[in-house]
Amino acid sequence: MFLDVLMRRNPRFIEAAMALHQQGFIPPNSYVLDLDMVEKNARVFSEKASKLGLKTFAMTKQVARHSGFCAAIMRGGINRSVAVDMDCAISCHRAGLKTGHLGHLVQVPRGDADFAAAQLQPDYWTVFSHEKAKEAAQAAHKAGRVQNLLARIQMENDTFYRGHEGGFSASDICEVADQIDALNGAKFAGVTTFPALLFDLETRKVKATPNLDTLARASEALAAAGRSDIEVNAPGTNSAVMLEALANAGATQCEPGNALHGTTPLHAVEDLPEGPAVLYLSEVSHHHGDNAFCFGGGLYIDPVFPKYDVKALVSSEPTSSKSALSSVEIPDYSAIDYYGMIDAAGPVKPNAGDTVIFGFRGQAFVTRANVVGVSGVASGKPVVTTIENIFGQVIDWPERQL
Template sequence: MFLEMVKKRNPELIDFAVSLHQRGIILPDTYVIDLDKIKENAEKMVKKADSLGIELYFMTKQIGRNPKIAETIIEAGIKKAVVVDFREAEIMMENNIPIGNVGHLVQLPTHFIKKIIIYGVDYITVYSMEKLRQVNRVAEELNIKQKIMLRIIDDNDSLYPGQYGGFQLDKLREKLKTMRSFEYCEIAGLTSFPCILYDKDIKDFKLTHNVQTLLKAKKMMENNGFNIVDMNVPSATSIKTLPLIEEIQGTQGEPGHALSGTSPMHADIELEEKPAYVYVSEISHNSSNSAFVFGGGYYARGNLENVLIDKEGKRTQSKVKPFPSDNIDYYLEINGKQTVGATAIMAARTQIFVTRSQVALVKGLNSNNPELVGIYTSQGRKLERN
């Protein structure tokens, strides 16, 4: 459905992406991202969030940790980033992008804490007393009071593999006295992930058990003298979910996929945010009754289904065959034989930072003045090309 949404809501992006490939300006395995649409989506989100008193931190991992995109989002009104890990923090710091939250999904390495505190960040999220001690020690050395966000978990919470960790709710109370002793850490926020998830069966959002966990932790800590100012309740942050964030006492959201109009709900329903990227490949060869396109950008949870084939302006459509996630995506297989060298356009949810892809930023599509802004790695570093 993502491809159909792009065809319907941003067809100029497809046309320009095809043109870039067929002129040899971009190679296969390139995501083409519409900067103007990213900005429009962010501006709409800021307007809604401001009306509800919700602070937004933008996340760029999905679209390649790109500093140019970050600058565009800042221009739209979301002033600070949430970085998924220390590598993303490095990219933002190298490009002077303000950071609002670090450590949420990936904790800070010991020898990176000093760098991030010196750089300046609203919140450092911690999972353990050990990490809290480390932050307090560095903050004391620098004579800086650092705001801290605790990640809270409970046995019945929704947690993804590879993302486990946090303060166990039933053991939190016994740690509060020690937490108060850390003079250079101001514990002012709580978070969990995911708090809100899209249910495809009912085509609406549901709260996870994580929300109950956070509200219990907030009450406990406030009853014990802590001033919990911020409740960070991420996952699926969009114009559609902002009222839900307010309803569950959330003060912060972290838009990621909604900035590019590619959350799961965007595939089913025309929401306010419009699709802002496509994936470009090329027919490499045919074998038996299938064609194979160059891979490198496949994301197993992206629900990739359809592919548009463009042979010098003549367009057809086919299906992408399911790809086993335990293999490397050297190629993706599609139904039917195709013309070698033809352009292949796909659209699905992705996490560009875990791919081998390149990223081409474009603008001016809706003003009939399309322009390639630059080509970047999947980690946000600009490539110099003739």
């Protein structure tokens, strides 16, 4: 779905990745990042957010918390992360990207609370229940800190992905705020939800979910109760073009993720300010029947769109030409993606060792893929910076080649 955008808007990135793979610098089963473009995207986003008074926390899970990605967005003006889980927070912290928001989407496990409070020291910590609020408060008190807590709230008609549910009743928010403030080590800081914005397949536009109205009503109730400076955290399908609508709806915090590498659903149907900065690279392994098999491991295509004809560029030479496109069958989600199956009966005749380039919206952190940073694409002098695993830890690729 995003390969066409890559071919139109960042062809030199595709060609650089192919060349580096053919030269032996990038292994198959790799998410490859154009770090120059990531920095540019972060700057576009952060400058717009700053003008609107929005705090920006970067989501890094989609590209597996790569340290070079963290450094690029910091150069672009974003100095805080939102951690999807503790592994995410630790990886970003290690890379120098401080924890701006922890506990949302995944709550902090009880056994990690002391470490989170003392070592990560997040600006904001989301809790879904009184029990989790007490854990966070006790850990912060033990560390000699007062922790800002965000209450995840919900109403009956709010939108949640299955398995993401949880939170306080929005109608009780004033009482919840008082109860959090009564805990030693805690301060009620505001409210949050997910998702506040979603891509609508029918209109091909991003729309507010009922959750955004829930946040607004809760904020109004808190203001009426005499509480000021309430933080309203409104994550979901972000782009620089959506920030004004978020600010107008009362949001004070935004959390770009896919926007930083140009792969929100809206980026697939409109040319937005953020350019495409990620691709998935594989290599032809062998043939069987009318298919050429390419290595998998990271073929998790985030199902934001209905199933579609997946295509890839297949070539032994750097190219972004449509003449190198082939259809590819991706294993069903119930199967392990050892390989993707390229149609070898069409015009393109793949050979073993050929580079295979996909453009899709991935979630690298749930795969066994490598994540590779590349700098110098814009200057025509691309080089690999680091090759890392899904925890943002450097892999010594040359050593594997000995």
